[in-house]
Amino acid sequence: MTPSHCASQAQVNVWRSVGDVASFHPSSVVGKQDRRAVNGCTACEVRETSFCGALQKDELGALARIHKRSELQADASLFYEGDPADSIATVTSGLVRLVKLLADGRRQVLRFVAPGEYFGFNISETFGYSAESVIPSIVCQFPISGLERICGIYPDLQWRLFVLARQELDRQQEHIVLLGRNSIPERLAAFLLHWASIENGADASRRPLMLPMRRADVADYLGTTVETVARTLTHFRRQQLISLPSCNMVVFRDFDRLCALAQGENGTC
Amino acid sequence: MTPSHCASQAQVNVWRSVGDVASFHPSSVVGKQDRRAVNGCTACEVRETSFCGALQKDELGALARIHKRSELQADASLFYEGDPADSIATVTSGLVRLVKLLADGRRQVLRFVAPGEYFGFNISETFGYSAESVIPSIVCQFPISGLERICGIYPDLQWRLFVLARQELDRQQEHIVLLGRNSIPERLAAFLLHWASIENGADASRRPLMLPMRRADVADYLGTTVETVARTLTHFRRQQLISLPSCNMVVFRDFDRLCALAQGENGTC
DNA sequence: CGCCTACTTGAATTCCTTCAACGAATGTGG
DNA sequence: CCACATTCGTTGAAGGAATTCAAGTAGGCG
Numbered sequence: 001m002t003p004s005h006c007a008s009q010a011q012v013n014v015w016r017s018v019g020d021v022a023s024f025h026p027s028s029v030v031g032k033q034d035r036r037a038v039n040g041c042t043a044c045e046v047r048e049t050s051f052c053g054a055l056q057k058d059e060l061g062a063l064a065r066i067h068k069r070s071e072l073q074a075d076a077s078l079f080y081e082g083d084p085a086d087s088i089a090t091v092t093s094g095l096v097r098l099v100k101l102l103a104d105g106r107r108q109v110l111r112f113v114a115p116g117e118y119f120g121f122n123i124s125e126t127f128g129y130s131a132e133s134v135i136p137s138i139v140c141q142f143p144i145s146g147l148e149r150i151c152g153i154y155p156d157l158q159w160r161l162f163v164l165a166r167q168e169l170d171r172q173q174e175h176i177v178l179l180g181r182n183s184i185p186e187r188l189a190a191f192l193l194h195w196a197s198i199e200n201g202a203d204a205s206r207r208p209l210m211l212p213m214r215r216a217d218v219a220d221y222l223g224t225t226v227e228t229v230a231r232t233l234t235h236f237r238r239q240q241l242i243s244l245p246s247c248n249m250v251v252f253r254d255f256d257r258l259c260a261l262a263q264g265e266n267g268t269c
Numbered sequence: 270m271t272p273s274h275c276a277s278q279a280q281v282n283v284w285r286s287v288g289d290v291a292s293f294h295p296s297s298v299v300g301k302q303d304r305r306a307v308n309g310c311t312a313c314e315v316r317e318t319s320f321c322g323a324l325q326k327d328e329l330g331a332l333a334r335i336h337k338r339s340e341l342q343a344d345a346s347l348f349y350e351g352d353p354a355d356s357i358a359t360v361t362s363g364l365v366r367l368v369k370l371l372a373d374g375r376r377q378v379l380r381f382v383a384p385g386e387y388f389g390f391n392i393s394e395t396f397g398y399s400a401e402s403v404i405p406s407i408v409c410q411f412p413i414s415g416l417e418r419i420c421g422i423y424p425d426l427q428w429r430l431f432v433l434a435r436q437e438l439d440r441q442q443e444h445i446v447l448l449g450r451n452s453i454p455e456r457l458a459a460f461l462l463h464w465a466s467i468e469n470g471a472d473a474s475r476r477p478l479m480l481p482m483r484r485a486d487v488a489d490y491l492g493t494t495v496e497t498v499a500r501t502l503t504h505f506r507r508q509q510l511i512s513l514p515s516c517n518m519v520v521f522r523d524f525d526r527l528c529a530l531a532q533g534e535n536g537t538c
Numbered sequence: 539c540g541c542c543t544a545c546t547t548g549a550a551t552t553c554c555t556t557c558a559a560c561g562a563a564t565g566t567g568g
Numbered sequence: 569c570c571a572c573a574t575t576c577g578t579t580g581a582a583g584g585a586a587t588t589c590a591a592g593t594a595g596g597c598g
Contacts, residue, residue: 102533122438124439129442155420158424169434173398177377180377180448181371181492214545223448227588231547247545263372265373496555498577499577500554516576
């Protein structure tokens with residue numbers, strides 16, 4: 001993953017769509033620097049982890065025909081809160097945050113969507129949140145109407161969608177417990193560990209962790225403030241739990257103790 | 270709904286199952302005081318609001334054959350955290366709470382499940398929470414394996430299940446925002462209003478609201494403590510927002526102002 | 539080089555929790 | 569029938585964790 005810069009992330013709400021619902025076809029050739037588009041879904045880098053992964057050739061073709069691919073620059077919006085919720089999306093590269101804004105400006109980050117993960121399963125007619133790229137990202141959208149039609153033809157595609165929605169329920173449930181019953185240090189520890197396992201998998205404890213999002217994003221994800229996030233990170237550093245070579249890089253110095261903290265042992269540090 | 274008593278709700282973890290997966294059939298006759306069982310699903314009181322609602326006769330029969338009905342006395346558990354998550358359930362009468370326990374005893378109530386609503390969509394192999402009745406309740410469970418089989422035969426049943434899971438995603442999302450970004454008075458106001466609309470629908474503002482759950486349940490749902498819930502209710506009462514004829518009954522005195530509070534206007538009261 | 543943004547740190551304040559006591563309602567056993 | 573134990577709910581006082589307000593630092597970019 002490309003490390004982002006601490007500063008200078010201008011708010012730009014522009015997105016470019018590459019191929020749309022009508023014209024896109026897996027075999028159509030797009031710009032040379034974008035190998036993914038050349039072979040369409042077949043060469044998609046998250047194909048193994050996606051619901052498309054287990055598809056037969058004809059199913060994949062049907063999906064490819066309805067999908068819409070968007071390239072987002074950093075801090076661009078794919079859609080806004082209130083837009084018609086007519087499609088399910090997956091991130092193929094980059095990182096997307098789902099953000100709910102309250103009337104008085106308070107902000108809740110509902111989720112960071114990593115490559116291979118899905119979002120937009122909500123049932124409401126309009127999205128209850130906006131989807132914004134944290135870093136330059138590529139997103140693939142599938143219209144619900146098209147999915148429903150294809151699901152009629154390929155029943156187990158539908159079951160896979162059901163499974164994805166249910167995975168999302170588990171994720172949200174963890175988030176609820178985190179916000180409802182964990183102290184801020186616990187929340188931050190859990191966040192770092194969760195994020196590390198997504199980024200680095202089994203190597204999470206050894207590899208340095210890049211945090212592409214801003215402090216404000218972390219704070220709004222954890223239900224707290226930038227200041228508290230900064231303070232708690234400093235606290236972790238002083239306790240030798242982590243070190244911070246730069247503000248976007250976390251090196252784990254005592255992974256086990258951080259795990260214990262995330263599990264709720266000595267929640268005040 | 271039967272009002273519960275303030276005190277003396279002994280913890281009883283016993284449940285009776287009426288009819289099981291193998292032997293139950295819609296036409297089988299059970300005790301005379303239980304009219305619902307006599308006609309099976311056809312006479313189910315939540316049939317209109319359930320996913321069974323739109324079913325054809327044969328679909329309903331297929332569902333009836335795999336379903337398992339349980340009667341729970343107050344504070345009984347349908348299942349515990351860690352039990353194999355092999356079925357989706359619906360509450361047909363009463364009220365069920367889904368509870369997640371942390372290692373050190375902290376408790377998070379994930380949801381109160383009202384009649385006609387579903388739970389257990391989670392994808393994990395084991396439940397991440399226990400399901401307990403708040404008041405005497407009847408719950409109907411459908412094994413996932415059986416559902417998957419039936420869905421192969423009736424594809425739009427599967428789409429309806431998908432829709433239910435997605436509704437649940439929306440609900441949880443609101444809960445996340447509530448816990449992450451709302452003050453305690455805001456959370457409690459939102460809780461009362463949400464609950465009132467479930468119980469009394471359009472009449473919510475005029476009808477008194479019965480709260481069958483304990484203060485501790487409300488507190489653990491809202492991520493706070495019993496004392497704070499009691500204090501905040503007193504606060505609402507002093508501000509003429511509500512009155513409390515008994516500890517389980519809320520009468521709305523200024524519904525609009527309570528709505529405004531829940532929306533975030535003047536969150537500290 | 540200076541501006542802008544993000545991040546960090548400090549001090550004061552606020553909100554909420556914790557600890558403790560008390561009242562009300564229910565159920566039990568003598 | 570009444571004393572007693574138990575549980576739930578309410579209220580008060582003290583303490584603490586996190587927020588708010590404010591200032592200062594660091595790094596990137598024009």
